[in-house]
Amino acid sequence: xxxxxxxxxxxxxxxxxxxxxxxxxxxxxxxxxxxxxxxxxxxxxxxxxxxxxxxxxxxxxxxxxxxxxxxxxxxxxxxxxxxxxxxxxxxxxxxxxxxxxxxxxxxxxxxxxxxxxxxxxxxxxxxxxxxxxxxxxxxxxxxxxxxxxxxxxxxxxxxxxxxxxxxxxxxxxxxxxxxxxxxxxxxxxxxxxxxxxxxxxxxxxxxxxxxxxxxxxxxxxxxxxxxxxxxxxxxxxxxxxxxxxxxxxxxxxxxxxxxxxxxxxxxxxxxxxxxxxxxxxxxxxxxxxxxxxxxxxxxxxxxxxxxxxxxxxxxxxxxxxxxxxxxxxxxxxxxxxxxxxxxxxxxxxxxxxxxxxxxxxxxxxxxxxxxxxxxxxxxxxxxxxxxxxxxxxxxxxxxxxxxxxxxxxxxxxxxxxxxxxxxxxxxxxxxx
Numbered sequence: 001x002x003x004x005x006x007x008x009x010x011x012x013x014x015x016x017x018x019x020x021x022x023x024x025x026x027x028x029x030x031x032x033x034x035x036x037x038x039x040x041x042x043x044x045x046x047x048x049x050x051x052x053x054x055x056x057x058x059x060x061x062x063x064x065x066x067x068x069x070x071x072x073x074x075x076x077x078x079x080x081x082x083x084x085x086x087x088x089x090x091x092x093x094x095x096x097x098x099x100x101x102x103x104x105x106x107x108x109x110x111x112x113x114x115x116x117x118x119x120x121x122x123x124x125x126x127x128x129x130x131x132x133x134x135x136x137x138x139x140x141x142x143x144x145x146x147x148x149x150x151x152x153x154x155x156x157x158x159x160x161x162x163x164x165x166x167x168x169x170x171x172x173x174x175x176x177x178x179x180x181x182x183x184x185x186x187x188x189x190x191x192x193x194x195x196x197x198x199x200x201x202x203x204x205x206x207x208x209x210x211x212x213x214x215x216x217x218x219x220x221x222x223x224x225x226x227x228x229x230x231x232x233x234x235x236x237x238x239x240x241x242x243x244x245x246x247x248x249x250x251x252x253x254x255x256x257x258x259x260x261x262x263x264x265x266x267x268x269x270x271x272x273x274x275x276x277x278x279x280x281x282x283x284x285x286x287x288x289x290x291x292x293x294x295x296x297x298x299x300x301x302x303x304x305x306x307x308x309x310x311x312x313x314x315x316x317x318x319x320x321x322x323x324x325x326x327x328x329x330x331x332x333x334x335x336x337x338x339x340x341x342x343x344x345x346x347x348x349x350x351x352x353x354x355x356x357x358x359x360x361x362x363x364x365x366x367x368x369x370x371x372x373x374x375x376x377x378x379x380x381x382x383x384x385x386x387x388x389x390x391x392x393x394x395x396x397x398x399x400x401x402x403x404x405x406x407x408x409x410x411x412x413x414x415x416x417x418x419x420x421x422x423x424x425x426x427x428x429x430x431x432x
Contacts, residue, residue, distance in 0.1 A: 040068030074144030
């Protein structure tokens with residue numbers, strides 16, 4: 001009976017698309033809402049997390065929505081306009097009632113109404129008021145984050161409480177910026193809230209600061225994230241997304257193929273993980289095979305390629321590997337579907353080459369998904385504004401249809417395709 005029950009569980013999980021072999025926080029069928037301030041409203045780290053999820057689990061269904069609002073805080077300043085002077089001065093039950101009044105209604109309108117199963121909460125940048133640490137504001141922050149977690153849990157959502165990334169002024173000692181010292185203390189308080197409320201805690205601040213300190217050392221004109229001091233550009237948001245995904249236990253491996261050239265004569269598949277190789281041939285110079293993967297590599301925004309030099313993004317969240325041993329030449333042109341994708345040394349191929357951003361049509365397909373998600377999320381913003389302003393709702397049905405059509409395109413574009421690989425000894429540069 002127990003064996004039968006386990007078998008039935010696996011069948012149900014397969015039908016529902018749940019990733020049974022993954023500890024990833026986001027599961028098949030989840031409705032994910034990103035709650036936060038203008039950094040969330042930028043729709044960058046949120047889009048990158050969404051793109052990772054749908055390309056890594058193309059057979060599963062997900063819904064993602066953005067509820068970022070510029071200038072917002074853990075007491076939902078921009079949605080409810082509380083009397084902050086009174087809020088900061090209040091204590092105990094009086095402060096709790098003010099927080100509930102500020103948070104509950106707007107949170108229900110902007111997040112709970114979307115029926116989320118997962119909500120990420122990214123506040124803290126505005127909360128410290130861009131000044132040195134203040135205990136009164138800190139207490140309001142902790143109270144607000146606690147209330148958000150309670151309301152979301154009551155609504156059935158799994159909650160992720162995240163610190164923001166650090167402020168990045170062009171200075172050699174960003175950790176000595178009083179505002180960053182304040183954000184750091186707020187983050188330590190948030191960790192306690194997450195522990196008490198059973199939420200996942202994600203610390204973006206410390207790993208991002210570590211990179212900043214390394215890159216800013218001895219320099220006064222460096223900005224690793226792009227954008228401005230508060231709002232990173234695609235590079236910073238890619239680092240942020242990789243930190244968040246890693247803390248969510250997102251699986252790093254896309255797929256891995258291991259081929260060995262035996263005695264310089266024939267190719268032999270010695271390993272396949274989440275992919276299938278067929279028609280493997282070797283004619284003493286050229287290795288060819290067909291490869292079909294279960295999923296696509298995570299698309300990296302072309303504007304964010306410098307992030308790969310700053311942080312182990314691909315190692316942490318997108319290992320799309322090809323390993324070939326026994327090749328004779330020093331360098332090989334990697335042809336995918338007849339077009340040159342990259343030139344790689346035999347030494348790197350023997351160690352295992354991560355081709356996430358260099359896989360020609362496969363990388364392009366993943367980036368096509370990313371472009372569609374950006375378009376979809378702009379429509380999502382339009383739909384949300386209609387909900388906030390009923391007078392704009394006349395065309396709501398049209399926007400909802402466009403949104404559904406784009407989501408269908410995203411699902412279709414996520415599906416991996418078989419590809420033909422050829423590894424040819426590289427032509428010397430002078431002869432090309």
